[in-house]
Amino acid sequence: MNEKTDLRIIKTKKILFETLLKLMKHKNFDKIKISDICEEALINRSTFYAHYQDKYELLDDLVEDLKVSLLKDLENYENNISSKEYIMRLLSILIDHIDEKKDIYSAILLNNRNGFLIDFLIDVTERESAIRLKNNEDIVKSQLPLEIIIRFYAGGLINICLSWLTQKEKYTKEELLEYINKLIPEKI
Amino acid sequence: MNEKTDLRIIKTKKILFETLLKLMKHKNFDKIKISDICEEALINRSTFYAHYQDKYELLDDLVEDLKVSLLKDLENYENNISSKEYIMRLLSILIDHIDEKKDIYSAILLNNRNGFLIDFLIDVTERESAIRLKNNEDIVKSQLPLEIIIRFYAGGLINICLSWLTQKEKYTKEELLEYINKLIPEKI
DNA sequence: TATTTATAATACATTTTGTTTGATATTTGA
DNA sequence: TCAAATATCAAACAAAATGTATTATAAATA
Numbered sequence: 001m002n003e004k005t006d007l008r009i010i011k012t013k014k015i016l017f018e019t020l021l022k023l024m025k026h027k028n029f030d031k032i033k034i035s036d037i038c039e040e041a042l043i044n045r046s047t048f049y050a051h052y053q054d055k056y057e058l059l060d061d062l063v064e065d066l067k068v069s070l071l072k073d074l075e076n077y078e079n080n081i082s083s084k085e086y087i088m089r090l091l092s093i094l095i096d097h098i099d100e101k102k103d104i105y106s107a108i109l110l111n112n113r114n115g116f117l118i119d120f121l122i123d124v125t126e127r128e129s130a131i132r133l134k135n136n137e138d139i140v141k142s143q144l145p146l147e148i149i150i151r152f153y154a155g156g157l158i159n160i161c162l163s164w165l166t167q168k169e170k171y172t173k174e175e176l177l178e179y180i181n182k183l184i185p186e187k188i
Numbered sequence: 189m190n191e192k193t194d195l196r197i198i199k200t201k202k203i204l205f206e207t208l209l210k211l212m213k214h215k216n217f218d219k220i221k222i223s224d225i226c227e228e229a230l231i232n233r234s235t236f237y238a239h240y241q242d243k244y245e246l247l248d249d250l251v252e253d254l255k256v257s258l259l260k261d262l263e264n265y266e267n268n269i270s271s272k273e274y275i276m277r278l279l280s281i282l283i284d285h286i287d288e289k290k291d292i293y294s295a296i297l298l299n300n301r302n303g304f305l306i307d308f309l310i311d312v313t314e315r316e317s318a319i320r321l322k323n324n325e326d327i328v329k330s331q332l333p334l335e336i337i338i339r340f341y342a343g344g345l346i347n348i349c350l351s352w353l354t355q356k357e358k359y360t361k362e363e364l365l366e367y368i369n370k371l372i373p374e375k376i
Numbered sequence: 377t378a379t380t381t382a383t384a385a386t387a388c389a390t391t392t393t394g395t396t397t398g399a400t401a402t403t404t405g406a
Numbered sequence: 407t408c409a410a411a412t413a414t415c416a417a418a419c420a421a422a423a424t425g426t427a428t429t430a431t432a433a434a435t436a
Contacts, residue, residue: 007434008382030244033423044384049425056218118306122347145359148348148367155347156340159310163339171333179336185373196402196413221392232415237394 013051015041017062020055024107029059063120066104070121073097074128083138083188087153090129091180094121094161095173105165118158125154142188149188201239203229205250208243212295217247251308254292258309261285262316271326271337271376278317279345279368282309283361286349293353306346313342330376337376 019041023032034055038045052058073093081089098105129150133139139146157180164176171179207229211220222243226233240246261281269277286293296305317338321327327334345368352364359367 005435006382008432012383034425035423045424046385046426047383050382054424142370144367144370147351148359148364149371151347151351152344152368152371156344158347159339159343160336163335171336176336179332180340182330182332183337183340183376188371194403194413200414222394223392233393234395234416235414238413242393 009051012043012047013061015043016048016051016058017065020058020062021104021107024111029055029111062104063108066101067120067124069101070097070124074124077132082186083133083136083149084184084186086129086132086136087157087184088177088181090125091157091160092173092177094125094157095164095176098161098165099169099173102165105162109162109166118162121158121161122154125158126150129154138188144188153184197239200231200235201249203231204236204239204246205253208246208250209292209295212299217243217299250292251296251305254289255308255312257289258285258312262312265320270374271321271324272372272374274317274320274324275341275345275372276365276369278313279348280361280365282313282345282349283352283364286353287357287361290353293350297350297354306350309346309349310342313346314338317342326376332376341372 016037019037020032023036023040027036032055034048035045037043037055037058038048048058052061073096077089130146133146133150139149142149160176160180164171204225207225208220211224211228215224220243222236223233225243225246226236240249261284262278265277293305318334321334321338327337330337348364348368352359
């Protein structure tokens with residue numbers, strides 16, 4: 001009977017997640033009080049403290065769930081693709097993932113917790129690509145440090161994704177992919 | 189006799205800036221109390237409240253100074269350069285600026301206020317390039333939306349700059365410029 | 377169904393913030 | 407240089423928010 005199995009705990013955490021996101025749509029995270037969250041969630045404050053030390057831990061926990069889901073999305077991949085194909089595939093997954101979790105990303109973006117979000121996306125994206133592109137022919141031939149390539153493209157892709165979200169999807173996913181396709185050279 | 193001219197005010201704010209940065213090197217911004225800052229700064233708490241409503245305003249004020257200095261750095265520019273030349277020039281200025289203000293950037297980066305920093309850099313960079321590249325020949329010919337190009341490259345450059353900083357300048361500025369030079373096509 | 381345990385209710389101590397007032401020190405501007 | 411203006415300090419205090427402890431109740435488990 002651990003933290004994860006008891007239905008009451010799962011339910012409580014779920015409500016806290018939803019309530020925090022709801023509040024973050026109208027109020028900056030910095031200004032949200034633990035008592036605000038509990039009041040809105042109809043959960044006793046002592047119950048909150050039974051699970052989290054402070055509101056930062058709550059947000060951490062929420063983002064941890066996001067991470068698990070993104071990593072899962074990144075799991076399926078093809079081997080032996082060119083660096084460009086890989087980058088395009090990465091962008092496609094990122095867009096789908098962000099689109100699916102739109103509510104969460106929007107709420108966090110609306111606040112000044114973007115650092116949090118960007119850090120998290122950069123981290124996952126960079127780790128993922130570091131593994132996949134390690135022995136990629138194009139990259140090896142380019143003689144550029146892998147980390148430089150990864151950081152450059154990861155930053156570009158994530159900025160594109162997040163601004164796409166804040167612009168209320170001004171372009172379709174397909175248009176976006178087409179544009180980026182033109183921006184990335186066939187051979188790095 | 190406004191806010192800016194009285195020597196006592198200038199001095200107080202300067203000390204508050206320095207103290208906040210000092211504390212941020214050892215402690216997360218979220219966990220820093222106004223009373224911590226005042227104690228360390230040897231400034232009365234009521235004096236703090238005479239200038240700022242809360243610690244967020246203090247950080248805002250500090251970053252506002254950064255913004256002024258970056259905008260000044262970006263002022264001098266040549267006209268009629270290719271889009272690639274422009275991007276390379278932008279990167280060069282960004283690196284110099286961040287290098288010069290290393291202490292401030294590092295302190296803020298160490299905390300989870302990167303969102304703050306990234307937002308700020310993205311904002312300045314995107315505005316600057318939107319103006320400069322508006323009628324750029326290469327861009328017009330590419331038939332890609334200007335904002336897409338800008339967001340893609342701004343994200344890439346800033347991620348490169350910030351990770352360069354956190355990596356304690358593993359590469360020289362010249363090496364970095366050379367690498368990025370290879371990553372950006374002559375014609376967009 | 378018996379047992380375990382999460383939640384609620386309540387009360388309370390502590391911490392931190394935010395405000396006020398009057399004395400003191402510093403800066404300004406003539 | 408000096409009077410006027412005002413920023414800072416010191417201290418005390420009110421209010422807000424956090425954090426903890428206890429007991430009763432409700433819900434989940436096995």
